[in-house]
Amino acid sequence: MLSKSASCAMNQHDRRLGRHISDPVRAQNRKAIVDCLRRHQAAARIEIAKHVGISPATVTVITSELIEDGVIREEIATADRNGSSRGRPRTRLELNPEAGFAVGIKISMHQASISLTNLSGEILGAKIVPMRANRDAPERIAEICMTQIREVIDDAGIDPELVLGVGIGVPGYVEYPSGMVRWAPVFSRPDVPFREIVEQKAGFRTFIDNDANMTALAEKWFGVGRQFPTFLVVTVEHGIGMGLVVDEKLYRGARGFGAEFGHTKIVVGGALCRCGQRGCIEAYASDYAIAREANVLGSTTDIDDPFALQDRMEHLIKLSDEGSPAVTSIFKRAGTMLGTGIANLVDVLDPPVVVLSGARSRSAKAFFTALTDAMESNTLLGAQTKVDLRVNSGGDEVWAHGAAALVLEETLI
Ligand SMILES: [Zn+2]
Known part of the structure; x- marks a missing residue:
């Protein structure tokens, strides 16, 4: 049986992940608002309504829920855009960067690059591990990655309970819904259920995708996609x-x-x-x-x-x-x-x-x-x-950053 504090922590974690939400429209609106704040960094409720295309009343209800869950918070801006302190302060909302963390990994032929980010996508820790990917069994590659992930999380002083998941970018044919790698030059055999292998070893929710998709996500959140x-x-x-x-x-x-x-x-x-x-x-x-x-x-x-x-x-x-x-x-x-x-x-x-x-x-x-x-x-x-x-x-760190962004996209609703 779980202790009271462990049970409370788990409930809070589940709430942040939106697991208590069964209405798909509400879940979608919640995700759209979180995505909007990640993209624009901070915005007033009325601006969020405009960007996301939902009513101000709905934004008010959902943002209250997200504040209660600790995912977003209010930021009081006392100056307007010209730096003047005159006028009525606007209440803007921003992500609570400490509400959750994500790990991204890019597996290359010669190395694995690991990136740990907070909810805003800021990099808190990174590591590069040399390896000869196609000469080791996929199970061994997963073990090496997991050991390094734990070290990166420990070094950053992050509570592993707050890690939302692990995103992995692999070159080759990756069947995204099943997490099956049909063929990849970094693996010594075809049809590797790599997501399952990593989830068993790591205990984190895992997402695996083609690595070029991870660079596209990195661009979406931190590069040309902002424009x-x-x-x-x-x-x-x-x-x-x-x-x-x-x-x-x-x-x-x-x-x-x-x-x-x-x-x-x-x-x-x-x-x-x-x-x-x-x-x-x-x-x-x-x-x-x-x-x-x-x-x-x-x-x-x-x-x-x-x-x-x-x-x-x-x-x-x-x-x-x-x-x-x-x-x-x-x-x-x-x-x-x-x-x-x-x-x-x-x-x-x-x-x-x-x-x-x-x-x-x-x-x-x-x-x-x-x-x-x-x-x-x-x-x-x-x-x-x-x-x-x-x-x-940029090198593999860009791809690993994108893999962490995949976790943020997929988990926090
Ligand atoms: Zn070919």
Whole structure:
């Protein structure tokens, strides 16, 4: 039997998670208000009603409930926007950042990046753990991650009871509703029920998704999404990925596999991809594809060794930027392939902005020039539809931050 204090703590935790709410409309309104405050940081009730599109009376009822649950709080603003202290103070509402915490993890071929955030999405702790992901069993990878998560939570002095969940970004085909990883280069076998494995080991609610979707969520909450309700992110690293946000919602498709751009075909019957098929964009534009092509020049880099691959890529980028014609031509071809693929996306989706994300978006100059040229020359209306292309060359910490944002999106209603 639970002690009285444990029972009270659990009730409060459950209330914060909105588990006492059975009316779906009320739950949806609650989530919309929390999301609005995360996006705008602080807002008066009347502004929330305008942003969310619900009546001021409903906002008053739901915000009272959220205040009672400790999820949001009142902030008294005594100055107006011009800094003047004259006039009636406006009562604005803001998230209570300490009401809950989220852990995000990005699993790469060579490391796992962990990020701990509060309810507002501020990073309170982070860790990078080197690993050779595809050489360890998924169960072992889960164990390594869980040990590190506990350390990050301990170091930040957070009560584990207040951790809302763990979000994990994995490259490959992830069936979001079931948490099943159908195929991922970081796992040594297909059909891994990774969410179940992690939940058993960690005891936290767990969400697992394609890692490029996590960069899209990071952009949605902390980047271009604050300005654009619709945008797409193309990720460049060991593989090529994509995340699509439409009207502030991440698009996953019917089965949760959606927006898998890296394995769309750019050359019929072309180069062999690590997914086992041929002619995928990734087989031309990713790290391993560029290093594989460079091996033809005489090097013997093991492209399956993530650490050797990383060193090799840095060296190749340097050679290209210094003017090596053979290496530059490899980067040019890779950039042309990816730029052509992005041009196809622009013609299909007409996004107002495209973000190129991932540490490898800081590629050779020849890669980027070829990419933008190919985008312009292959979109139907060329320069007339010139897309706003932005680069976020942050490393895996951006992806882990997005994975934590997934937990905040999914749990707090
Ligand atoms: Zn492929």
